[in-house]
Amino acid sequence: MITMAQALNAALGDAMAEDEQVVVFGEDVGALGGVFRITDGLTAKYGEDRCFDTPLAESGIVGFAVGMAMGGFRPVVEMQFDAFAYPAFEQIASHVAKTRNRTRGRVGLPLVIRIPYGGGIGGVEHHCDSSEAYYAHTPGLKVVTPATVQDAYSLLREAIDDPDPVVFMEPKKLYWSKADIGRLARTEPFGRAAVRRAGSDATLIAYGPSVPVALETAEAATQEGWDLEVIDLRTIVPFDDATVTASVRRTGRCVVVGEAAGFAGVGAEIAARVQERCFHSLAAPVLRVTGFDVPYPPPMLEHHHLPSVDRILDTLDRLQRDDLPDTRFLALGGAA
Amino acid sequence: MTGLAQALLPSAEPVRFLTDEGAVAKGRHRHPVPDPGLLRRAYRAMVVGRRFDAQATALTKQGRLAVYPSSHGQEACQVGSVLVLSEGDWFFPTYRESVALVTRGIDPVEVLSLLRGDAHCGYDPVRHHVAPQCTPLATQSVHAAGLAYAERRVGTGRVALVCVGDGATSEGDFHEALNFAAVFKAPVVFLVQNNHYAISVPLERQTAAPSLAYKGIGYGVPSERVDGNDPVAVLAVLTSAVEHARSGQGPYLVEAHTYRLESHTNADDASRYRTDDEAEKWRRRDPIARLARYLRRRGHLTDADTAAWSAEAEELAADLRARMNADPELAPLGMFDHVYSAPTPQLTEQREVLRVELSAERAADEAEEALT
Numbered sequence: 001m002i003t004m005a006q007a008l009n010a011a012l013g014d015a016m017a018e019d020e021q022v023v024v025f026g027e028d029v030g031a032l033g034g035v036f037r038i039t040d041g042l043t044a045k046y047g048e049d050r051c052f053d054t055p056l057a058e059s060g061i062v063g064f065a066v067g068m069a070m071g072g073f074r075p076v077v078e079m080q081f082d083a084f085a086y087p088a089f090e091q092i093a094s095h096v097a098k099t100r101n102r103t104r105g106r107v108g109l110p111l112v113i114r115i116p117y118g119g120g121i122g123g124v125e126h127h128c129d130s131s132e133a134y135y136a137h138t139p140g141l142k143v144v145t146p147a148t149v150q151d152a153y154s155l156l157r158e159a160i161d162d163p164d165p166v167v168f169m170e171p172k173k174l175y176w177s178k179a180d181i182g183r184l185a186r187t188e189p190f191g192r193a194a195v196r197r198a199g200s201d202a203t204l205i206a207y208g209p210s211v212p213v214a215l216e217t218a219e220a221a222t223q224e225g226w227d228l229e230v231i232d233l234r235t236i237v238p239f240d241d242a243t244v245t246a247s248v249r250r251t252g253r254c255v256v257v258g259e260a261a262g263f264a265g266v267g268a269e270i271a272a273r274v275q276e277r278c279f280h281s282l283a284a285p286v287l288r289v290t291g292f293d294v295p296y297p298p299p300m301l302e303h304h305h306l307p308s309v310d311r312i313l314d315t316l317d318r319l320q321r322d323d324l325p326d327t328r329f330l331a332l333g334g335a336a
Numbered sequence: 337m338t339g340l341a342q343a344l345l346p347s348a349e350p351v352r353f354l355t356d357e358g359a360v361a362k363g364r365h366r367h368p369v370p371d372p373g374l375l376r377r378a379y380r381a382m383v384v385g386r387r388f389d390a391q392a393t394a395l396t397k398q399g400r401l402a403v404y405p406s407s408h409g410q411e412a413c414q415v416g417s418v419l420v421l422s423e424g425d426w427f428f429p430t431y432r433e434s435v436a437l438v439t440r441g442i443d444p445v446e447v448l449s450l451l452r453g454d455a456h457c458g459y460d461p462v463r464h465h466v467a468p469q470c471t472p473l474a475t476q477s478v479h480a481a482g483l484a485y486a487e488r489r490v491g492t493g494r495v496a497l498v499c500v501g502d503g504a505t506s507e508g509d510f511h512e513a514l515n516f517a518a519v520f521k522a523p524v525v526f527l528v529q530n531n532h533y534a535i536s537v538p539l540e541r542q543t544a545a546p547s548l549a550y551k552g553i554g555y556g557v558p559s560e561r562v563d564g565n566d567p568v569a570v571l572a573v574l575t576s577a578v579e580h581a582r583s584g585q586g587p588y589l590v591e592a593h594t595y596r597l598e599s600h601t602n603a604d605d606a607s608r609y610r611t612d613d614e615a616e617k618w619r620r621r622d623p624i625a626r627l628a629r630y631l632r633r634r635g636h637l638t639d640a641d642t643a644a645w646s647a648e649a650e651e652l653a654a655d656l657r658a659r660m661n662a663d664p665e666l667a668p669l670g671m672f673d674h675v676y677s678a679p680t681p682q683l684t685e686q687r688e689v690l691r692v693e694l695s696a697e698r699a700a701d702e703a704e705e706a707l708t
């Protein structure tokens with residue numbers, strides 16, 4: 001059995017062994033091995049020049065990585081938690097994302113920004129943000145998030161080899177999830193979603209921390225006669241329209257699940273793309289189950305905020321199986 | 337170097353009034369000795385604070401707190417930073433300042449709300465003139481500069497004091513705060529508690545400067561460094577710093593050399609990056625023992641005092657235990673409050689979704705209970 005944290009550690013180690021230009025740096029990634037131990041043992045094995053602690057400054061870390069990438073290295077930097085990447089946003093939005101474009105392709109930035117993200121671990125404020133939309137909204141960044149142990153390895157290897165900058169979002173709730181894998185291997189390239197469960201009645205689309213919740217829901221929903229298909233996006237950018245569209249055209253119904261606040265989030269993008277491409281196949285509006293549009297609540301309340309199996313099951317009831325209008329939005333007037 | 341620049345530099349060695357053992361240290365100081373009344377208050381607050389800290393650590397082990405960053409060993413700074421302020425002055429704490437907040441007179445349960453996990457900030461910042469405890473490192477330093485400037489504009493005579501750690505001095509915001517404060521002559525004191533580690537990363541990785549107090553000179557901010565485990569020196573230097581700010585001369589930077597004896601938080605394991613020997617060295621520079629010896633020698637501390645204050649500390653701990661062991665009243669619908677001054681239509685709609693869910697859950701629970 002191997003955990004997602006160990007798979008990520010193995011991906012970093014294997015990439016460092018294969019390519020001397022790969023360097024890992026950030027806060028507490030050296031002697032400590034990172035607060036989540038993702039870089040455990042890398043300094044001991046590859047030396048202080050390959051995996052090192054920096055001064056405590058996220059903007060500095062990412063800006064330094066930009067420079068090192070221009071100088072021929074492949075930096076993989078760690079942001080300690082989602083909300084602590086915000087000081088680096090200037091570097092990410094203005095430089096990491098745009099340098100290839102600004103230099104008409106002359107300067108690419110093959111760097112990876114690893115960000116543990118999301119909630120569900122009882123963390124206090126600033127430790128549970130789902131910040132993927134900020135990055136996905138910024139052209140020039142690839143945004144990737146694994147939901148399985150195998151993908152954690154595969155996607156991180158892909159990210160390190162990718163010629164473009166990748167924001168690699170690690171669902172911290174899944175760090176300790178385990179899988180029985182003989183050999184960690186690279187699987188699909190970026191831009192391929194995975195069908196984690198085949199089904200015929202509706203498609204649940206999820207990514208990262210929400211994939212296990214979607215799968216659990218699919219199991220529970222069989223009791224109510226639903227046969228659900230579950231898609232794991234794997235890479236938010238680039239987006240796999242083909243897999244998503246094919247599924248929804250077949251099932252005719254779609255629910256998007258994600259932890260982040262729903263308003264203007266990645267779920268909104270998915271819902272829009274689905275209805276643009278599948279309108280004639282849809283038997284119901286595309287619905288979303290997301291976090292509420294509130295600052296991430298304190299640990300004792302987070303279970304009320306996060307999409308739960310029950311909340312997703314309730315949403316299935318609104319998929320017009322009996323062709324009745326959805327009553328939720330009646331207050332808005334007119335006919336739904 | 338010009339005299340003007342020279343005046344901005346800290347003392348060559350950290351200011352200390354006491355030896356490690358609590359005897360009077362040799363040397364002359366540019367800072368006046370604090371009066372015995374203040375020192376006695378500091379002693380009492382440190383005794384109470386240390387007991388509070390131990391209790392909070394114990395409650396964390398029992399699962400009552402989500403996380404707790406201890407300030408064991410840093411009591412002189414925790415207590416000193418608050419005692420040099422007047423009631424109207426503002427204090428800007430980090431997550432590590434729980435003992436400082438208790439010293440400020442905030443209910444210990446309210447202090448721990450954030451860490452228990454039932455609210456983002458458990459106390460009323462306006463009532464106490466204490467900003468919410470700040471976790472994103474160094475970000476609060478700019479707020480302190482702005483607030484201090486606002487107080488100066490309004491002419492209240494109030495100052496602000498902001499705490500940051502050694503690691504946080506590497507963040508851009510810390511530097512921007514020093515610069516803004518100096519340019520706008522904001523009456524703000526920056527207190528760097530240099531406890532030598534930012535989680536696992538030692539001071540040498542944060543700076544190549546001879547001292548963190550050297551960060552002031554480039555911005556035109558006078559700076560001082562002090563033995564942060566010498567309560568007499570901490571109070572003396574911080575008193576000077578606050579007077580400097582209050583008298584209209586602008587900001588002041590203090591670096592206090594100290595050490596956190598516990599791990600970064602309960603979730604951390606300090607043995608991965610430092611030795612017991614190192615901690616032992618600092619244990620011998622205990623601020624409470626040092627001040628006790630100094631005060632006793634001068635007849636400012638009696639057995640009756642120590643007995644009374646220990647009893648007071650025990651009482652606080654017992655009360656904290658009792659109240660923290662009760663589950664807090666949770667109000668899940670409260671998460672929709674105060675996102676804006678008035679809820680948006682969307683929040684009202686989402687609140688209703690949760691309200692319906694909660695009442696369905698309650699009905700289901702009641703039905704189940706009725707069956708059993």
Ligand SMILES: Cc1ncc(C[n+]2csc(CCOP(=O)(O)OP(=O)(O)O)c2C)c(N)n1
Pocket residue numbers: 027056058080084087432471472473500501502503504505531533534535600
């Ligand atoms: C912007 C930001 N980056 C990272 C963190 C994660 N973090 C929390 S405490 C800490 C170390 C801080 O060290 P220091 O400033 O010396 O304060 P100390 O904890 O030692 O009191 C880190 C890296 C954070 N809270 N905020």
Ligand SMILES: [Mg+2]
Pocket residue numbers: 501502503529530531532533534535
């Ligand atoms: Mg520190």
